[in-house]
């Protein structure tokens with residue numbers, strides 16, 4: 460998989476049997492739709508296949524940040540804010556291929572998760588908690 | 597069906613003859629070249645465009661076993677090659693001009709999603725396309741379709757040219773450049789005919805093409821039920837295809853150029869089901885209504901029942917020849933795993949196979965994370981993003 464920011468090869472990190480693609484240059488991470496499905500269904504959430512669909516339902520965020528292209532289909536992705544009002548802005552593929560988290564976004568996200576009281580059994584929360592789990596070190 | 601195709605070809609040829617035989621000859625040469633390319637190179641082109649990788653038994657033992665079982669059940673003499681396509685969408689297809697030069701291809705996405713019974717159902721369907729030489733039939737049909745499209749386009753252009761500049765009856769070369777009063781009416785008739793032909797011939801050809809294609813799909817479903825003796829397996833696989841939201845990666849770019857010369861119809865593809873395949877929901881209902889046996893006769897009966905019709909889909913001869921075949925129970929595969937664990941294992945197995953085939957190296961970090969490194973990054977130091985430990989890749 461090629462990093463949508465640096466255009467360089469990413470490597471894969473597998474944790475708790477779920478994979479992320481990680482760019483060691485910009486520290487961004489790609490969360491594939493299929494992997495998200497595994498994570499959510501392992502957590503006992505009913506329909507993991509809807510994860511990207513749910514995120515895409517969020518309103519388009521107004522920003523000057525450059526559009527990112529999905530590393531799978533190469534099409535422009537949608538910018539949305541997850542994790543509530545003061546959440547982080549991420550990119551979601553309109554074709555449901557997955558979600559992209561910029562390097563800085565992962566760090567912001569970890570801050571938000573640690574401020575919250577634990578993880579809720581709900582799509583966004585599970586995704587953010589998993590990312591924190593992977594990158595906590 | 598064939599007669600209708602020949603008729604269209606003949607009709608276009610007739611119209612062409614009025615304007616000059618050269619166009620017909622050129623079109624026939626095009627058809628000949630396209631047929632030869634489709635016959636000898638079609639599979640290679642298709643497989644390289646689709647980014648397929650040939651696998652050996654050790655790459656994915658279960659898939660190999662399932663293909664071998666279906667090869668034996670169908671009575672094929674030669675084991676088809678097996679290809680994996682690195683694509684998250686759900687798709688499978690058969691290629692090969694005859695049963696001795698055949699291959700089954702499946703996307704990594706579909707391989708991850710299906711359990712053994714479902715995989716067997718899908719492979720049974722594809723093996724039927726090989727066994728019944730559908731690939732050759734459909735590729736010849738699609739070449740013919742492509743030729744008709746080109747022919748009618750070319751023919752109508754020629755006629756319009758002739759009608760506008762030729763002043764009626766004659767072609768451009770023979771006609772005079774000034775319009776005579778009597779030629780006007782004939783010109784309009786020819787123009788109307790040209791437009792009708794341009795619109796109708798390809799549509800007509802396409803309809804016939806789809807009708808043939810649909811019939812072969814029903815037959816492949818019926819054969820899959822027969823080979824596996826478990827129609828519920830394919831039914832359940834089709835249900836997963838129906839629910840899938842993942843579109844085919846680069847579907848248009850990759851497949852559109854192949855359309856004319858290639859049998860890209862013989863596959864289970866959600867995107868194409870509306871046209872070349874019968875509705876998924878109907879195919880599922882037929883398979884689910886099969887009662888009392890897995891023979892062609894049982895499928896035919898279920899087909900009539902679901903379609904509420906008296907005419908079956910399987911010819912009585914082949915139904916009789918296949919005899920009676922009982923249904924089998926679902927495969928009890930060792931200790932029963934919860935479905936989600938099963939799904940996770942399948943995904944990890946298929947992905948790890950893809951990594952092995954692409955020469956990735958796996959590093960197990962002490963923190964519990966596994967790092968899978970592509971060849972381009974091997975030899976450099978990799979920092980585990982979880983714990984920060986450095987590894988030599």
Ligand SMILES: [Zn+2]
Pocket residue numbers: 462463464465466467482483484485486487
């Ligand atoms: Zn990067």
Ligand SMILES: [Zn+2]
Pocket residue numbers: 529530531532533534552553554555556557
């Ligand atoms: Zn995409």
